[in-house]
Amino acid sequence: MSTPPLKRMMTQPPLTYLTSAGPWRAIAYIGSGAAMGAVSLVMLGVLITLGLLLSVFGVGLVLLVGAVLLSVPLAEAERRRLRLLEGPGPALTEALHAPVERPGLRPWASVRLREPATWREFAYVVVLATLFLVVDLALLVLALVLGMLVVFPPLVAYRTGQIEALTFTAIGLPAIPVALYGFGAVAALQARLTKLLLYPSSSRTAPDRDARVVELTKSRARLANAFETERHRIQRDLHDGAQQRLVALVMTLGLAELELDAARRETDQEAVRQGADLVSRARGEAKAALAELRDLVHGIYPQVLTDHGLAAAVSEVAVRCPVPVRVEMDLAERLPSQVEATAYFVVSEALTNVAKHSGARSAVVRGGVRQGKLEVTVRDDGGGGAELRSGSGLQGLVDRAAVVSGRLALSSPPGGPTALTLEVPCPRDSSASS
Known part of the structure; x- marks a missing residue:
């Protein structure tokens, strides 16, 4: 079963969400987003700056084109990073970009520069290196401040005896659950914007639909196996349980019938008593078989549920x-x-x-x-x-x-x-x- 998306996890009761992996996944997404944003800012900044400075020499155009094409692998890395929040999913680079029929860097670059998907990816990388980077760094600083409010005041109070320092801890502790929900909300919003920019509308719906079809196909196969196993179990229980009891009941009643016939012919009171005992045993076997059949039927589909x-x-x-x-x-x-x-x-x-x-x-x-x-x-x-x-x-x-x-x-x-x-x-x- 795939990991549930963060947005769904946040709709659970607060204690359930806060004790789950959701907040940690959101923090990991924000932290890795800050790292990716910083890398993207450095790489794009260097290429675009040098491209503008060297544009008079003709080399700058190559660097500017390189900045645009660099967004393709960066965007693919971002699609994979989405799995921190959305769970495993299919890679869709082939569906988003047209295939390149001729080998070589130049044909590849020519095809990519004519694709709308490449320019959407470039726009996303620019957003990642600017807006997302600022937001993620601010949240990481906030997390660091909250951690310091919780950890350092008790140390200060322990060493100096200044109980007033614990006031900051009293502020930081209730702020942590609120911050964790804030991290989750920001991470979910960033993931939503990422999907809007990195996937066209058709590609955003197709993976979910395909994944749903695959999961339903697997579920149907597992259910078919489970139903077959359950059928064999019911058959075995009937054969080894209730059926054997009923066979024993028939044999016991047959013996009782023979004993009672002999008793009637010979007026043998001992034979009559033995026959009565056999009938009593047969009655017990019948009651046990009936109870077993009731339990078996109840396990298949209880009558009280229908009624x-x-x-x-x-x-x-x-x-x-x-x-x-x-x-x-x-x-x-x-x-x-x-x-x-x-x-x-x-x-x-x-x-x-x-x-x-x-x-x-x-x-x-x-x-x-x-x-x-x-x-x-x-x-x-x-x-x-x-x-x-x-x-x-x-x-x-x-x-x-x-x-x-x-x-x-x-x-x-x-x-x-x-x-x-x-x-x-x-x-x-x-x-x-x-």
Whole structure:
């Protein structure tokens, strides 16, 4: 699964965002932006200055052209730097620039200078070396000042006994979360401007669409494998569990029938007692088989979900969970069946993981519909450390959510708490209320 964009991370609850990698990615983006801006300023400044000074000799034109062409590799480096915020993505240099059919520097330069993309990249590098550089340096200075406010006053108070020095720390500490959000906002804005300048409108939408198609294709393949595995599991459970119990029941009833027939012929009270015992055993086998079949069917699709909806089904799962679970589901009406099924299985699997792996003492399931989306969060007070990665146990939930255009977000820092959030679009469906 790809890394979520910084803009999406900033919409999470403040504590979730501040304890995630988002602020660090924003700071890394701003710091590397300052470095790239400084390099671009030096290189462009030298080439443009020398080009203007030597223009009377004819050499200056070559240097000015070199300044424009230098923006091509610098812009490609900036596209790669965007991955700090946007996550991995395809390289689009081939789509943005026309291919050069003849080898050599001169044909390459001739083609590039006639392309609008090259001039857009040159404009971006100029912005990077001026506006972005000033903003990034100012933010880095601000970060340095905040760090000094937090670190140095306690040292001064410790060595000199001047408790008043801690006033600066009291100012700096609450300013840090505000600054981290500011860094994230500036980084997201710079990334937005970068995409506007470095990608034409068609190229900006095509990568997202292609990436979405690729991800959905992979999800469909994983789901197909998961469904096949689940089919074999159900077949195995029926064959090795309920089927064997029913076979034993048939055999027990057959023996009971023989014993009772013999008892009737011989009026043997001991045989009658043994027959009664066999019937009792058969009744126990039948009850066990029935319970096993009910559990199996319940695991496929619970009847309470069909009859009473998501809130009732989640409450039933919470009652069965070994860890105490509080359910806070605010649903005024029934949702589309696919949405309810997806949310139910995500909650069910999440609570299973809570019981098996988290070491939690309690959990909370909250859910409701907001702005046309169902949002369900399963939070526990366990040890944390869970990850949404390829091959993990949560990958199946990610794929199931993707089928209904949903999104799964996980916050699980070491030490906890862990919060798994599902967001699913839920348009009104006439069938949902049936």
